[in-house]
Amino acid sequence: xxxxxxxxxxxxxxxxxxxxxxxxxxxxxxxxxxxxxxxxxxxxxxxxxxxxxxxxxxxxxxxxxxxxxxxxxxxxxxxxxxxxxxxxxxxxxxxxxxxxxxxxxxxxxxxxxxxxxxxxxxxxxxxxxxxxxxxxxxxxxxxxxxxxxxxxxxxxxxxxxxxxxxxxxxxxxxxxxxxxxxxxxxxxxxxxxxxxxxxxxxxxxxxxxxxxxxxxxxxxxxxxxxxxxxxxxxxxxxxxxxxxxxxxxxxxxxxxxxxxxxxxxxxxxxxxxxxxxxxxxxxxxxxxxxxxx
Amino acid sequence: xxxxxxxxxxxxxxxxxxxxxxxxxxxxxxxxxxxxxxxxxxxxxxxxxxxxxxxxxxxxxxxxxxxxxxxxxxxxxxxxxxxxxxxxxxxxxxxxxxxxxxxxxxxxxxxxxxxxxxxxxxxxxxxxxxxxxxxxxxxxxxxxxxxxxxxxxxxxxxxxxxxxxxxxxxxxxxxxxxxxxxxxxxxxxxxxxxxxxxxxxxxxxxxxxxxxxxxxxxxxxxxxxxxxxxxxxxxxxxxxxxxxxxxxxxxxxxxxxxxxxxxxxxxxxxxxxxxxxxxxxxxxxxxxxxxxxxxxxxxxxxxxxxxxxxxxxxxxxxxxxxxxxxxxxxxxxxxxxxxxxxxxxxxxxx
Numbered sequence: 001x002x003x004x005x006x007x008x009x010x011x012x013x014x015x016x017x018x019x020x021x022x023x024x025x026x027x028x029x030x031x032x033x034x035x036x037x038x039x040x041x042x043x044x045x046x047x048x049x050x051x052x053x054x055x056x057x058x059x060x061x062x063x064x065x066x067x068x069x070x071x072x073x074x075x076x077x078x079x080x081x082x083x084x085x086x087x088x089x090x091x092x093x094x095x096x097x098x099x100x101x102x103x104x105x106x107x108x109x110x111x112x113x114x115x116x117x118x119x120x121x122x123x124x125x126x127x128x129x130x131x132x133x134x135x136x137x138x139x140x141x142x143x144x145x146x147x148x149x150x151x152x153x154x155x156x157x158x159x160x161x162x163x164x165x166x167x168x169x170x171x172x173x174x175x176x177x178x179x180x181x182x183x184x185x186x187x188x189x190x191x192x193x194x195x196x197x198x199x200x201x202x203x204x205x206x207x208x209x210x211x212x213x214x215x216x217x218x219x220x221x222x223x224x225x226x227x228x229x230x231x232x233x234x235x236x237x238x239x240x241x242x243x244x245x246x247x248x249x250x251x252x253x254x255x256x257x258x259x260x261x262x263x264x265x266x267x268x269x270x271x272x273x274x275x276x277x278x279x280x281x282x283x284x285x286x287x288x289x290x291x292x293x
Numbered sequence: 294x295x296x297x298x299x300x301x302x303x304x305x306x307x308x309x310x311x312x313x314x315x316x317x318x319x320x321x322x323x324x325x326x327x328x329x330x331x332x333x334x335x336x337x338x339x340x341x342x343x344x345x346x347x348x349x350x351x352x353x354x355x356x357x358x359x360x361x362x363x364x365x366x367x368x369x370x371x372x373x374x375x376x377x378x379x380x381x382x383x384x385x386x387x388x389x390x391x392x393x394x395x396x397x398x399x400x401x402x403x404x405x406x407x408x409x410x411x412x413x414x415x416x417x418x419x420x421x422x423x424x425x426x427x428x429x430x431x432x433x434x435x436x437x438x439x440x441x442x443x444x445x446x447x448x449x450x451x452x453x454x455x456x457x458x459x460x461x462x463x464x465x466x467x468x469x470x471x472x473x474x475x476x477x478x479x480x481x482x483x484x485x486x487x488x489x490x491x492x493x494x495x496x497x498x499x500x501x502x503x504x505x506x507x508x509x510x511x512x513x514x515x516x517x518x519x520x521x522x523x524x525x526x527x528x529x530x531x532x533x534x535x536x537x538x539x540x541x542x543x544x545x546x547x548x549x550x551x552x553x554x555x556x557x558x559x560x561x562x563x564x565x566x567x568x569x570x571x572x573x574x575x576x577x578x579x580x581x582x583x584x585x586x587x588x589x590x591x592x593x594x595x596x597x598x599x600x601x602x603x604x605x606x607x608x609x610x611x612x613x614x615x616x617x618x619x620x621x622x623x624x625x626x627x628x629x630x631x632x633x634x635x636x637x638x639x640x641x642x643x
Contacts, residue, residue, distance in 0.1 A: 069484065084484075180488045182499070182618075209617060217499050218360050219336035219616040233413065242502035243360040246352075260414075 026141050029124040036119065039143030040099030046085045046109075049125045049270030050102040050134065051076055056271035057139050057147045065096050071264075072272070085109065094118060100141070125269045126211070128194045131155075135271060151271055158274025162281035163199050167288025176204040176225035176249070179267065181234060182214040191269045195277050199284075201227075217241060225249050227287065229280070232257030256283035312584035313594075320597040324369065327604040331365025332357060334608050338615035359502070367501025367565065368607035368621070369600040370509035372572050374562040376599020377516060379573030380580075380592045381555040384527045385548060386458050389581075393559040393573040396461065396552065397468030400476075401444020402563045405436035406493045407476040410486035434505075434564045437493070441560035444468050445552065455548035496569035496622025498607045505565050512561045516554050517596065523550060524589035531588075569622045571629025572599050572606075578636075602628075 025035040044065040045051040051070040054063055060073060065080045067088070080096065083089045088109040093101070094116055101120045103110055110120050121141070123134040132152050139148030175196055177186040186192040188203040190211035196203055204225040205213065221243045228238065228249040235257045239250050249255060258266060258279060266276040333344035335356065347356055378393030385391070394400075409431065431439070449455060451464035480487050526547050529537040538544055562569070576599040580591060606624040613619060 180492070182492055182497070184488075213617045214620070216336040216611050216616050216618045218356065221355065221360065222336055240502075241500050242363055243355050246355050 022143065024141055024143060026121070026137050028122045028137070030122050032122070034100070034119055034121050034141075036099060036141075039141065042096065042098045044082065044093060044096060044098040044101045045070060046082065046088060046101060046103040047123075047125065048072070049131070049268050050104075050123060050138070052268070052270040052272060053131075053135055053138050054102070054142070056151050057135065057142055057144065059142045059144070062142075064098060065093060088113070090116070102138075127191055127269065128198075128273065131269055131271065131273060155271060155274040159195075159198050159277050162274070162277035165278075165281040166199050166201070166284050170227070170284050170288050171200045172202055173226040174202040174204045174223070175227045175229060176220055176223065176247075178228065178230035178234070178238075179212055181237075183217055183220065184212050184214050185209075185220075186267075187211050187213055191273075192266060192276075195266075195273060195280065199277060199280060201284075218243070220244070221247055227254045227256065227284075229256040229258070229283070231263045232259050254287050256280065256287070258283075309584065309586065313586055313590060316580065316584040316594060317597075320594065320601055323601045324597065324604065327369070327601055327608065328365055330608045331368070331604060332361050334611045334615075335361065336611075336616040339608065339612040363503045363506050364498055364501045365604060365607065367506050367509060368498040369604040370506065370513055371498065371501075371562045371566040371569065372576075372603025372606075373513055373596045373600035374509065374516075374558040375569065375573040375603070376576035376595040376597070377513070377520065377592060378555040378558040378562070379575075379599065380577040380588070380595035381520065381527075381551055381558075382573070383577050384530065384588055384591070385551045385555070386462065387531060389578065390574070392571075393555055393562075394469075394568070396465040396556060396559075397444030397448040397472065398441040398556050398559045399444070399563065399568050400469040400472035401447070402437040402441035402560065403490070403493060403568065404472040404476045404479075405438075405440020405443070406433055407479050407486050407490050408440070409433055409436040410489040411479045411483035414483045414485035433489070433493075437567075438560050438564035441563055442556060444472060445556040445560075449549075449552065454545060455552045456545040458548070461548075461552070492620070493567040494622070495620035496567040496625070498566050498603070498610070498621045499618065501565060509561060509565060512557070513596075516558050517593075519550070519554050520592050521589070523547065523554075524587065524592060527551070527588035527592075567622065569603060569606075570626040572602050572625050575629045575632055576602055579632075 023035065023037050024039055025033060027033050041062055042064045043054060043059070043062045045054060045063060046067040048067065048070040051063065051066050052072050054060060055073045055076075060075060063076065063079060065082045066076050067084050068081050069084065070076050080092060082093050085103055085107045086109065090109065090112055093113065098118060101110070101113055101118055103120055103122055104125065105122060110122070114120050123137065124130050125134055135151050136145075136148035139145050139151075177192050177196065178184065179186045179192070185205040187205040187209050188197065188207040193203050193205075193207075193211070204220065204223040205215070209215075224247065226248050228235075228247065235255055238244055244250055262279050265272055266279060330339060333339055333341050335343060335347065337343055347353060375393055382391040382393050382395060383389055386395075410433075448461065448464045448468045451467060452460040455461055476490065480490055526537075526542055529540050529542055530544075530547070534544060559573075577591065577595040580594040580598050584594070585591075586594075603621070603625065606628060607621050610619040610621040610624045
């Protein structure tokens with residue numbers, strides 16, 4: 001806490017100076033140094049979660065282009081769409097003359113961009129820690145280093161508020177979160193698994209199996225999860241799977257189905273993860289009152 | 294192949310009969326053992342002791358009866374349909390590299406699946422609410438089935454019937470490329486469909502239950518009955534078009550019937566299990582190598598061989614990384630590829 005305060009104070013002092021005109025230097029997740037003469041004023045984001053992070057840090061107005069999947073905040077709808085990370089429209093992107101391109105891991109398009117002299121910042125975003133780190137890094141890059149911790153503190157507060165709302169009767173119950181019909185599960189180590197753990201819920205799929213294992217469906221039947229979560233539109237089909245009628249959550253109707261917007265929010269490792277946790281808490285509260293009746 | 298045997302009417306020499314009997318017994322044994330292995334492979338991997346424990350436990354009916362039994366048998370039936378379709382395709386095209394997916398059925402089924410997935414993700418906006426409701430009722434299984442038959446129908450219309458095999462093959466390639474392109478375009482527009490499409494392309498035996506099984510079994514029996522009546526004609530076809538025609542066969546009609554049967558078998562298989570790779574290609578191969586014979590035998594043995602192959606592949610897909618699963622199509626792809634490499638080496642050594 002004290003450390004956080006010191007960073008905050010230090011950041012405040014820094015920001016009050018002429019930080020906006022200062023050169024900035026950051027190291028991305030590949031360890032590559034990126035040095036700009038001044039904080040970038042024209043930003044292209046090729047990853048929805050990074051688009052959201054830039055906006056959350058108060059620099060949404062500096063975005064000049066986004067990938068085809070970015071859809072939050074609503075203002076990005078007006079920005080030029082530049083394809084996806086693997087099929088980015090190089091020419092349209094270069095024409096925008098961005099000061100920096102934000103992207104995830106390696107892709108051929110990024111090498112091409114760098115060869116054309118466009119600075120690229122590669123940021124991993126798979127976990128809560130990644131979100132926190134990339135917020136701090138982006139804040140530094142944007143010349144507003146305090147913002148990173150401020151946004152993260154808000155997320156922390158949202159997580160804490162959501163955790164408190166989880167009904168005591170459901171706390172610690174095992175959850176099976178299905179991420180795809182394979183069936184692919186969101187395991188303990190996944191981004192969603194971290195959110196569930198933060199809310200005090202148990203995960204039917206242990207961390208050893210990796211973040212998104214493709215499971216033998218029998219495994220889920222044996223694990224007897226007490227709550228099943230996933231995309232709303234895929235849930236009617238769950239009961240039709242051989243043997244799944246025996247899963248307690250399905251037998252007793254303890255399902256959390258999220259509509260498309262909510263589901264997308266939940267699985268996107270970005271600054272709205274606190275809102276995602278709130279969605280889960282909403283559903284658990286609903287289930288809790290149902291159980292009490 | 295021994296031409297004198299191809300007609301099936303001549304005297305069979307003893308060695309061939311013995312080989313066939315041996316293969317038949319072997320296949321029955323493999324099917325029985327595979328079935329047992331299928332029942333003994335749960336989310337903890339392959340273990341007879343665990344099977345014994347499960348049989349004593351309270352969930353026998355659920356785990357063995359409702360999950361493993363239909364899945365294991367379902368894999369066998371899907372494999373059987375693919376083996377049957379493969380034997381027909383190789384006989385029809387007189388080409389050992391022909392496989393059931395050649396005539397546009399795979400691409401058509403894939404397009405059907407992507408269409409349903411993309412429509413569902415686009416909501417009512419793209420197809421209209423009535424269309425969406427219709428697509429949802431059809432479901433992925435129905436869409437794959439209709440798509441597969443639609444693909445073949447398109448191929449047949451492009452080839453102006455089944456009279457010319459080369460034209461038929463070319464039309465199949467055209468339909469495959471076009472349907473593939475359209476489905477790729479759809480997934481770019483609706484990326485949510487990508488995961489479902491991938492699952493379909495890799496094949497899956499995970500969710501086969503008793504209702505699907507009944508459908509597969511009835512379909513297989515019907516198709517085998519039809520093929521039984523045309524097996525002799527297929528033998529005649531291997532002698533070449535002229536000889537077959539001189540035997541009084543109505544070739545265009547024969548080919549059409551065979552194309553329809555092989556398409557129905559493929560459509561039924563892919564609609565339930567996705568595009569399982571290589572089974573349809575390899576099963577007839579293995580049979581011809583182990584015990585060649587007339588088409589009546591070849592089709593029946595390929596059906597059993599396909600069943601055995603997919604049943605074993607399903608067991609492997611469950612057992613290798615339990616409790617996780619490999620897509621069954623990946624397992625068949627690796628096994629089938631390894632077999633073909635081995636075959637190449639054998640040929641090269643000779």
